Amino acid sequence: MxxxxxxxxxxxxxxxxxxxxxxxxxxxNRELSWLGFNWRVLGEAENPRVPLLERLRFLSISASNLDEFYTVRVAGLRELAMAGNLTPSFDGLTPAEQLTLIDENARALMTRQQEVLSELLALMAQEGIRVLTREEVTPEERAHLTEVFLDEVFPVLSPLAIDPAHPFPFIPNEGLALALQLEHEEERRSLRALLPVPRQIARFHDVSPSGDGRRVLPLEELCLLFLGQLFPGYRLKGHCIFRVLRDSDLEVEEEAEDLVREFETALKRRRRGEVVRLKLSSGAPAGLRRVIVEQVHITEREVVEVEGLIGIGDLSELVTDRRPDLLWPPFTPRVPERVQDHDGDMFAAIRQKDMLLHHPYETFDMVVRFIRQAAADPDVVAIKQTLYRTSRNSPVVEALCEAAEDGKSVTALVELKARFDEAANIRQSRRLERAGAHVVYGFTQYKTHAKVSVVVRREGDRLVTYSHFGTGNYHPITARIYTDLSLFTCSPALGRDATKVFNYVGGYAEPMGLENLAxxxxxxxxxxxxxxxxxxxxxxxxxxxxxxxxxxxxxxxxxxxxxxxxxxxxxxxxxxxxxxxxxxxxxxxxxxxxxxxxxxxxxxxxxxxxxxxxxxxxxxxxxxxxxxxxxxxxxxxxxxxxxxxxxxxxxxxxxxxxxxxxxxxxxxxxxxxxxxxxxxxxxxxxxxxxxxxxxxxxxxxxxxxxxxxxxxxxxxxxxxxxxx
Incomplete structure (x- = not known):
């Protein structure tokens, strides 16, 4: 059209x-509308126009999205409902009513995810990509897997007995574990045990070093295949796999004297938050199931029995460039021609006139170049930068550190409350402080979500302010897939406005007389x-x-x-x-x-x-x-x-x-x-x-x-x- x-x-x-x-x-309702969005994400996993492994990626995203939804949104509603809160949302539903509707919708969504997975696995098998059970492993493949297990998996595993002398261990948020019912081969005594599946190891392992197709085995199946190495003398009588989701929302005291230390403490609490959802493989032995439910302190209504793969989000591991024919065609972001006309000089390109870049179609490297050029330019006297989400080895943070070490005035506004990036932002803030940058954390009651950079440059006998305003984060990794806008300008009015934003957040100076910015x-x-x-x-x-x-x-x-x-x-x-x-x-x-x-x-x-x-x-x-x-x-x-x-x-x-x-x-x-x-x-x-x-x-x-x-x-x- x-x-x-x-x-x-x-x-x-x-x-x-x-x-x-x-x-x-x-x-x-907000929560049901979000679930509707995730149904649409799952819909792309069903879309035949989408390349096969990209469909698997959409399925993985829908599962990861749902997990985060439970650890944050559902966890909050659950807390309200347990406290007896009857305050309705603006659509008229109480927390308890919302939880009931969410549970019904989410269970249907999880069922459909497993159905879509079955469809995709069948299509992948036609393309020579097979996800196996341990029974499907050939003797030759088992010989290869023995080496893989002993070298890469066995040293990291910690099998744990479950008895009065060995209390039920802590399973972290999104933690996966095998529960085992074992029997000694000679003495016939029984043993219940738990085998946490470490997240530090890949979930899927190739069963052979070469071959025309690709055959992979999930980690839990690999562990079951070599159970004798973990529990010598015991045979397996029954087992199940389970995964817990914990409350991951943070509560921080608004008057914390040291905001960074308070967040570091809160992050530790997140890892030990209450369980809000237990996913359990169907057909679990009754005794094992009862122990797990009791020990994670959860009610039956918060248990989901899964007929299929638990932890669908991990399927993203199978989306690799080994089969480019099953992925989106390659796309290389463009370098704007105007920047090329000025031999890569961002300041010259911006001086010509305002420039709006559309990421990822125009490369985010231009934003990084803007900061790096400012850091290296002897005529730049000051850089101010907001940081909400950024990558672990952020080139933006690296450039800011170089600028500070070079004697430039550098102000970094780091938002500690960026959900699930709090730890990364704490690391970045300490790095910036060591380099000599001024690090501010803004308001305790507000998140600073604005995306602003300011570079002040001496040009002749005057100072010129170059500004960047974005709709997305200063994150070069997510910028490859997020569509966002970057506005570069040397407009004096917008430069004054941007400076007032930093003064407001850094010094609580009320932003009066804003011109082109609200x-x-x-x-x-x-x-x-x-x-x-x-x-x-x-x-x-x-x-x-x-x-x-x-x-x-x-x-x-x-x-x-x-x-x-x-x-x-x-x-x-x-x-x-x-x-x-x-x-x-x-x-x-x-x-x-x-x-x-x-x-x-x-x-x-x-x-x-x-x-x-x-x-x-x-x-x-x-x-x-x-x-x-x-x-x-x-x-x-x-x-x-x-x-x-x-x-x-x-x-x-x-x-x-x-x-x-x-x-x-x-x-x-x-x-x-x-x-x-x-x-x-x-x-x-x-x-x-x-x-x-x-x-x-x-x-x-x-x-x-x-x-x-x-x-x-x-x-x-x-x-x-x-x-x-």
């Missing part, structure tokens, strides 16, 4: 519920509400009124209500929401002018964009266009430090509206359309059998603002701006 056809197509016929929903009926928790939400109201006024005056927005999640109640009001006044609202959506689209009298789609594909949609037509509709050269670090969630708009930056450069605006948003709205190949009842259905394919894919479009076409001396004339636009 071309964008012109998309824009000309009427919104779907609204559903008439008889009366306009009031109160909680106006919203969808900041949560102060001005970002009011700015959004104001622009929604402006579109309502345009609609009332009979002018075209349009809002386009793209984000990961939409659940903030005030924003949803504002969008409902806008829809009722005739504002046409098109939303691209990858994950959670608490808004009901397409309901007569409530949201008939709102449509919602979700894009799930090769890359993880992560950029946050919002465009307001300003009385001229969209696309328009006079639209108000913003990029942001914030999703439209209560935490982002009210309890985090986030940025919303207005794009004012005409080329950057055209790139966002006419390329990025246009392609997302026109996408059919990877799109799911949200229905008024909260379900999603796949978009219908075009008649020609090659539905439009925004990911394919972005891989094949350069971005407008990074085009360079070749100009933007030959860069495809999905639409052309109009101002009438």
């Amino acid at each position: 071309s964008l012109a056809n998309f824009l000309d197509a009427p919104f779907p016929d609204p559903v008439d519920l008889g009366e306009v929903p009031e109160g909680p009926a106006r919203f969808f 900041l949560s928790p102060k001005t970002l939400k009011p700015r959004l509400m104001d622009f929604i109201e402006r579109e309502i006024e345009h609609a009332r005056a009979g002018r075209p009124a349009v809002i386009w927005a793209k984000m990961n999640s939409l659940i903030e109640q005030d924003i949803i209500e504002a969008l409902y009001r806008a829809s009722q006044e005739g504002v046409q609202i098109s939303l691209v929401i990858r994950g959670i959506c608490g808004l009901r689209p397409g309901v007569k009298g409530l949201s008939e002018n709102i449509r919602v789609k979700s894009i799930i594909g090769r890359f993880l949609e992560h950029s946050r964009i919002v465009c307001f037509g300003g009385g001229l509709g969209l696309p328009s050269t006079r639209a108000r266009v913003f990029i942001s670090s914030a999703d439209w969630m209560g935490r982002n708009l009210n309890r985090r430090v986030e940025t919303l930056i207005e794009a004012t450069n005409p080329t950057v605006k055209a790139q966002i509206v006419e390329q990025i948003m246009a392609a997302n709205l026109a996408d059919v190949a990877q799109s799911w359309l949200m229905q008024p009842d909260g379900t999603f259905v796949r978009a219908e394919d075009d008649a020609d059998g090659r539905p439009f894919s925004c990911h394919r479009f972005f891989m094949e076409n350069p971005s407008l603002s990074g085009r360079g001396s070749a100009g933007a004339e030959d860069v495809p636009h999905l639409t052309h701006s109009h101002d009438d």
